[in-house]
Amino acid sequence: ADWFNSKFIVSMASNLNMTRTPDVHFIAEARTEGTKFVVLSPDFSQIAKYCDGWIPIQAGQDTALWMAANHVILKEYYIDRQVPYFVDYLKRYT
Numbered sequence: 421a422d423w424f425n426s427k428f429i430v431s432m433a434s435n436l437n438m439t440r441t442p443d444v445h446f447i448a449e450a451r452t453e454g455t456k457f458v459v460l461s462p463d464f465s466q467i468a469k470y471c472d473g474w475i476p477i478q479a480g481q482d483t484a485l486w487m488a489a490n491h492v493i494l495k496e497y498y499i500d501r502q503v504p505y506f507v508d509y510l511k512r513y514t
Contacts, residue, residue, distance in 0.1 A: 424450045432460040432482060436467045460485065 423429055423446035436444045448470070451457055459471040460482060468474045477485060497506045 423447050423455075424453075426450060427455055429455060429457045430460060431457070431467055431471070433462070433477075434467075435465045438466065 423443070429447060429450065434440075436447065444467075447455075447457060451470075451472075456473070457471045458473040458475065459465070459468040460475045460477050461468055462476060462478060464474060464476075475485075497503045498510070
């Protein structure tokens, strides 16, 4: 049900229609509520046809992509400016 409450969902190299059949309807329901759905996969899979954005990564690029995403998040929400919600979250859960 966390997928239904999300505003942005990323599926990385998994075909949810085949592997998470009982749960995949939460993504469809969330999308009707405005959730953005992005798929990171080397092939245009069965789940990629339902997404808002498809990033065709090559094997081995997934780690570099997430490291870059983490860098941007930490730089923009921790180093460049202090966002109280983010700082509290870091203190509480790390």
